[in-house]
Amino acid sequence: MTSPEDKAQKPLVYVVGGSPVQKQEIVQNLQVFYQLEVFDGETEISERLSTAVPTAMIVDEVLPPMGGAGFVAKVRNKQETKALPVVFTAESKNAEMIAEATSYDGVFLVERPFKRATFIEALSSSVNASVEAKWDDVEPTQKAALKNTLSSFNAIADLIQEGEPIPYDSVRDSCTPLIEAVQNNNFKDMLAGVSDHDNYTYVHSLRVATFLSLFGNVLGIRGDDLMVLSTGGLLHDVGKMHIPHEVLNKPGKLTEDEFVVMKSHVNCTVDFLEETSELPKGVLIVAGQHHEKLDGTGYPYGLEGGKLNELARMASIIDIFSAITDRRVYKEPVPPEQALKIMENMKDQLDQNFLAVFREMLLDGATY
Ligand SMILES: [Fe+2]
Numbered sequence: 006m007t008s009p010e011d012k013a014q015k016p017l018v019y020v021v022g023g024s025p026v027q028k029q030e031i032v033q034n035l036q037v038f039y040q041l042e043v044f045d046g047e048t049e050i051s052e053r054l055s056t057a058v059p060t061a062m063i064v065d066e067v068l069p070p071m072g073g074a075g076f077v078a079k080v081r082n083k084q085e086t087k088a089l090p091v092v093f094t095a096e097s098k099n100a101e102m103i104a105e106a107t108s109y110d111g112v113f114l115v116e117r118p119f120k121r122a123t124f125i126e127a128l129s130s131s132v133n134a135s136v137e138a139k140w141d142d143v144e145p146t147q148k149a150a151l152k153n154t155l156s157s158f159n160a161i162a163d164l165i166q167e168g169e170p171i172p173y174d175s176v177r178d179s180c181t182p183l184i185e186a187v188q189n190n191n192f193k194d195m196l197a198g199v200s201d202h203d204n205y206t207y208v209h210s211l212r213v214a215t216f217l218s219l220f221g222n223v224l225g226i227r228g229d230d231l232m233v234l235s236t237g238g239l240l241h242d243v244g245k246m247h248i249p250h251e252v253l254n255k256p257g258k259l260t261e262d263e264f265v266v267m268k269s270h271v272n273c274t275v276d277f278l279e280e281t282s283e284l285p286k287g288v289l290i291v292a293g294q295h296h297e298k299l300d301g302t303g304y305p306y307g308l309e310g311g312k313l314n315e316l317a318r319m320a321s322i323i324d325i326f327s328a329i330t331d332r333r334v335y336k337e338p339v340p341p342e343q344a345l346k347i348m349e350n351m352k353d354q355l356d357q358n359f360l361a362v363f364r365e366m367l368l369d370g371a372t373y
């Protein structure tokens with residue numbers, strides 16, 4: 006059952022118009038990931054918009070009294086909703102209505118009948134478009150770090166899809182501003198800038214790249230070796246792009262079978278990276294061993310103690326810290342102090358010397 010606290014953590018999305026069956030279908034598909042409010046007519050939705058603007062809105066072509074496209078026009082003409090992301094649903098034969106609605110920026114069309122995955126992707130893209138638009142106001146180095154790593158990440162997704170190798174050079178270039186931001190101790194806007202982004206694998210990877218670079222910087226690692234940490238962080242989970250949305254974003258505990266699927270992301274990542282020419286070996290270690298534990302209980306290899314080199318020990322600390330402190334659709338981020346306590350109790354699994362240095366780094370750096 007969904008608790009009120011749980012509800013408050015999910016992005017708010019309004020579902021506007023369409024037949025009762027269509028609205029119910031949308032609610033069933035999305036309620037795990039979003040907090041949904043349903044509206045039947047223009048009067049109700051207009052009243053609601055004057056009290057609270059959601060993260061995104063799904064508008065159907067059928068909306069009494071005037072239709073969905075006219076309503077989208079009104080939304081775009083109001084200052085407070087002019088950039089509100091809209092997913093517009095319509096039948097492909099209604100070309101005029103579609104042309105009108107999609108003539109506005111930030112309107113994503115989904116034609117009926119739609120596949121669940123297509124619909125979720127459209128909503129996710131619309132949320133991301135509004136998050137990314139806010140990056141224009143971020144301090145320049147951090148803005149470059151966000152924009153470059155995201156475009157690199159999206160390019161990687163396409164290359165993986167096409168079975169093409171990832172060009173390491175361009176990944177390295179995209180991480181240059183991130184390293185600069187970290188070295189200037191100027192990275193908090195960057196972390197805040199991704200917190201509402203809806204591509205969880207990107208958000209997590211950027212946070213791991215940032216924390217791993219910070220950690221390396223504090224340990225005195227510089228130059229190409231620091232770049233290994235940064236790019237290793239960005240690439241360490243790219244195999245998750247092959248994990249189904251339902252498993253990757255499932256609130257609550259995975260079943261045994263789902264966990265097997267989830268764990269396969271490590272081998273997937275390694276397979277992709279092995280195709281990459283000029284990939285530093287350290288990046289492969291970060292990606293391949295970030296789920297290993299000192300007591301041999303990790304995966305996929307179950308490596309123990311001495312077999313885990315420094316990179317693997319650092320990567321597992323950062324990956325666990327990031328995962329615990331990440332904001333997910335179904336959980337608020339755990340505060341860093343509490344995350345460190347949890348990790349200090351993993352005595353046999355994590356390198357406690359590294360953890361002590363990491364802890365000191367966090368305490369010195371106010372809030373992350
Ligand atoms: Fe992972």
Ligand SMILES: [Fe+2]
Binds near residue numbers: 209213241242324
């Ligand atoms: Fe990870």
